[in-house]
Amino acid sequence: xxxxxxxxxxxxxxxxxxxxxxxxxxxxxxxxxxxxFRNENQYKTSTLIKYxxxxxxxxxxxxxxxxxxLNRNRCLGxxxxxxxxxxxxxxxxxxxxxxxxxxxxxQTREGISKEKDYITAYDEAIRDAFISLQGTNYAYAPxxxxxGTVKVSFNNDVKQLNEKxxxxxxxxxLEQGAGAVADxxxxxxxxxxxxxxxxxxxxxxxNKVGFLSKLVLYAQELTNGYQLVDKxxxxxxxxxxSSMADVFIAEAGDQDGLxxxxxxxWYFEYTSNGKVMVEELQIRF
Numbered sequence: 001x002x003x004x005x006x007x008x009x010x011x012x013x014x015x016x017x018x019x020x021x022x023x024x025x026x027x028x029x030x031x032x033x034x035x036x037f038r039n040e041n042q043y044k045t046s047t048l049i050k051y052x053x054x055x056x057x058x059x060x061x062x063x064x065x066x067x068x069x070l071n072r073n074r075c076l077g078x079x080x081x082x083x084x085x086x087x088x089x090x091x092x093x094x095x096x097x098x099x100x101x102x103x104x105x106x107q108t109r110e111g112i113s114k115e116k117d118y119i120t121a122y123d124e125a126i127r128d129a130f131i132s133l134q135g136t137n138y139a140y141a142p143x144x145x146x147x148g149t150v151k152v153s154f155n156n157d158v159k160q161l162n163e164k165x166x167x168x169x170x171x172x173x174l175e176q177g178a179g180a181v182a183d184x185x186x187x188x189x190x191x192x193x194x195x196x197x198x199x200x201x202x203x204x205x206x207n208k209v210g211f212l213s214k215l216v217l218y219a220q221e222l223t224n225g226y227q228l229v230d231k232x233x234x235x236x237x238x239x240x241x242s243s244m245a246d247v248f249i250a251e252a253g254d255q256d257g258l259x260x261x262x263x264x265x266w267y268f269e270y271t272s273n274g275k276v277m278v279e280e281l282q283i284r285f
Contacts, residue, residue, distance in 0.1 A: 014263050021105050023141045024067070027070050027077035028053045028060040028097070034082040043122040047258075049080060050096070052130050057138045074102040081105070091121040092139065094129050108132035123243060212252070212268055213279045225249075228283060237281075 030050045033040040040048035041047055046062075053060035061067060061077070070076050081096035095108045111128030114123035217228035217236060225240040225248055239259050246261035248267055257270030259281065267284040 003165050006055075022058075022097070022138050024138055025076065025099070025105075026076045026140050026142070027067070028058045028068070029070075029077045029079045030060050031063050031080065036084055038084075041118050045082065045122055045126065048123060048126055049082075053080075053133075056130065056136075058132050058133075066164065067100075077209070078146070085110075086125075091118075091125045093122075093125050095126075106132075127243070145252055183256070212281060216282045216284060219285045220285055228281075253257060 009153075028101045030046055030053070031044050033042070035043060037045070049064070052062045055212055060080075061070065066077075070137055078097040078099060081253040082093055082100060083096055084093045086092055091113045092110055096104055097106045098104050108125040108129040109132045111125035111130075113124035113128065215236065216231050217230060218233065219239075222238075225238065227235050228237040228239065229235050234261055235253040237250055237259070242249055242258075248259045250257045250259040250270075252268065252270075255270050255272070257268055259266060259268050260265075266283050268279045268281055270277055
């Protein structure tokens with residue numbers, strides 16, 4: 001009993017310190033390609049991490065789409081790093097949050113998955129690692145230094161990741177496929193482009209681009225999700241179940257992304273020509 005109480009005390013102390021440290025930072029900067037990965041958003045890591053930070057109350061932004069205040073003062077944000085120690089049969093990773101001086105502010109627990117499918121494995125391991133952030137109750141509270149007028153130039157300060165060999169097996173790289181790229185927002189994943197929004201709070205209304213929002217789509221249930229057809233009927237989009245409620249991995253022709261429900265409406269989010277696109281869907285279930 002004494003050991004259990006002491007362990008709980010240490011855990012509560014850790015959460016309290018983590019909350020205090022994280023509250024000093026306004027943004028979480030998410031790279032589009034992590035060290036050791038061959039492709040941008042490999043295994044949908046960047047898009048998922050950005051989404052999960054949003055779900056936990058943080059304000060994540062992509063490294064190439066920073067708000068003006070973060071461009072002026074790099075120290076307003078923490079940069080996400082991915083410590084990947086995956087092996088042939090087990091995916092193991094943790095997230096590292098570093099400040100503008102490359103000082104580690106927080107490292108999450110190690111998330112683990114033994115799933116064979118790599119996208120599923122990274123999804124499971126990242127969510128496992130995010131348990132460390134679920135009790136922090138983040139709320140931005142700028143420090144005295146941040147309240148001042150000190151501005152730091154951000155020119156060439158965004159971390160540029162060189163092409164490197166991955167520590168994982170060659171099978172994982174082959175599984176990703178050629179030209180696989182993507183992004184994430186309140187929920188998304190693309191597989192052929194890369195991008196991000198520069199807004200502090202992405203506006204869905206401002207990104208309705210394409211033809212899907214003009215169609216009335218009818219959902220036909222599949223064993224692992226739904227297919228959406230138009231009145232022809234022609235299959236326009238497939239929605240495959242994910243581990244989250246109301247979030248589906250989506251396939252629309254050669255364009256991949258996510259379909260998710262937000263505020264009672266359905267959206268398809270993907271990337272096109274280096275820009276995040278969000279289309280509202282009219283789905284009849």
